[in-house]
Amino acid sequence: MKQRSDRISILDIATRAGVSPATVSRVFNSPEQVSETTREQVLHVAREHGYRPNASARTLRTQRSRVLGVVLPTLNNPVFTECLQGIAQATATHGYAIMPATTEYKVNHEMEAVAQLQAFGVDGVILVVSDAQSSKALERLKTSKTPYTLIYNRHPDHPCVSVEGELAVHELVQKMVHLGHTRIAMVCGQLKTSDRAQQRYAGFVSGMRQARLEAAELIEVPFVETAIEQISVSLKKDNRPTALICSNDLLAIRAIRAAHQCGLRVPQDISVTGFDGIQLGQDLTPALSTISQPNYEMGRQSVLLLVKAINESRVPESRESLTLACQFQWGESCAQAPAPHCANT
């Protein structure tokens, strides 16, 4: 009975194929160096036994694991899973495997995740951090010369694949103003745990200022579980906003529900916009208006950037950072401001 422990090794294949282990190795790593006959012979035996070179041994020997680490805040938000799919697709085509870790938005988890990934000898790391400016994890990556690329985060000192969130929200405010909205509020999660949210908020503030609108209300929703209730509070006020600009799509979905629960119709009574462009948003009714990011493509590009550097035995540089286009996607959740007299239903 075959035991797990006697996994077939390069030596077994070599013996059975009547060649040396070196030749078997060559068949897998530089097949052109092996004569066709022996190569076929070896491959035949290998296939017969379902043999694959042991990755740990190879990693130990070559100092390359062909594994990329991925550090994400959570898998609860489709924006990250869409991006992860892009990463997975691109790594697969380049012969890499991935090892993901989530931080659940806890800053100290970032460091732990990175340390663990380094212990596994990953060739590089793709990450979304809470705050690129102050991240200890990035510091460690930098001093240990581990190749890494940030994604979604945007910072001049790091290689990033990101979008101009601040600008996008700024322009979105203008759009809403053109639609006649004057009482516009921003809804976001905990600002301090996300530099992206901060940037989006900055765009909101500057947009409101440029439009000469004051009272740029901020509805900060620390816990998703209570988001709907919290948003509802603002919607029940006199002089409630006629437009909610949410810092992500998940919040926008909850804002829409909050509006419904307050007896407001979306978009007739109140407009709601999101940010991220998660695929699901377009299957909802009303379809989400959102600033759509190319999430899958961002994941893909971050892999390309990283793998290119790795192949050149260097780390990605901040000047290689990529800014991808994001654009406002009209959806049914967004319309002209209601006529003034019926705004405070």
Place this chain on the structure above:
Amino acid sequence: MKQRSDRISILDIATRAGVSPATVSRVFNSPEQVSETTREQVLHVAREHGYRPNASARTLRTQRSRVLGVVLPTLNNPVFTECLQGIAQATATHGYAIMPATTEYKVNHEMEAVAQLQAFGVDGVILVVSDAQSSKALERLKTSKTPYTLIYNRHPDHPCVSVEGELAVHELVQKMVHLGHTRIAMVCGQLKTSDRAQQRYAGFVSGMRQARLEAAELIEVPFVETAIEQISVSLKKDNRPTALICSNDLLAIRAIRAAHQCGLRVPQDISVTGFDGIQLGQDLTPALSTISQPNYEMGRQSVLLLVKAINESRVPESRESLTLACQFQWGESCAQAPAPHCANT
């Protein structure tokens, strides 16, 4: 300048701490065997240099990687990412890392994914396969004595963590019948790529039969991109169904949109139910009626099952399979059948 290649090793730590590598190893693997003074000394040096034992070397030596492979159809469906979170949480608390792979519902990808994971020396694999009965990947896992656990799939010959989907749908049909529905259709993806969907469909058929209802319509939607249009076709027919039982929540969401596009109100004109209990479903309006599975918990349990077996140096047995409870969750997308005369608006 520190190069990536001269990563600090156990020998460096040993030298700097004035002990042998064996002692350093003991500090990390069986600290109680080391005197407190030397232990502290070693730990101090290790922390100072941010040292962690090289996982590849350890794996090579011990034949245990402390990595679990996870094979899922896609990350596009929250049901799998919720489950993956449960897996990630449980593996983390047990000191395991995970290496995920997606098959995109392609049966032949299953084998490839498993082979790759085995090359990485994973200690076990958690997977969702297209069809447990015929899966070559499962066969390979079995003959190579690699510990594995199926999740969502339900099959007597394999260790599974699953729910009784067939029964749940059967009972759901009864519920709908009690609500006065007689024209009930099932909506599902490609039946042939999912044994779960087949089981749910079987429950639908048996439920309809028991209720003495005929014409159990099946709306098979092979591509998500065209789901809404395809469902709309059925909704525009004379004698359209008054209730749609969807084989998953993502389909239910699209069915709701299709209904809206056909001018039907949910649930007044038509009821829609899903299956899976994705979290997002409860934040929608109407909130999804669905057969709710404990996705996170299923992921967690599959890890426990697998890790337990691994720790006992054996493979999980089919008799250890776990059936978790799923239950119908009332939501706003489901109501009494409309009065007969206005059913065909």
Place this chain on the structure above:
DNA sequence: CTGAAAGCGCTAACAC
């Protein structure tokens, strides 16, 4: 084109 041999970093006997 192929083989022999050293060694990647670690752990587990086995000594002391």
Place this chain on the structure above:
DNA sequence: GTGTTAGCGCTTTCAG
């Protein structure tokens, strides 16, 4: 309680 040593499976000079 601690050190010595062999070897996990592989790749990669170096010889031939």
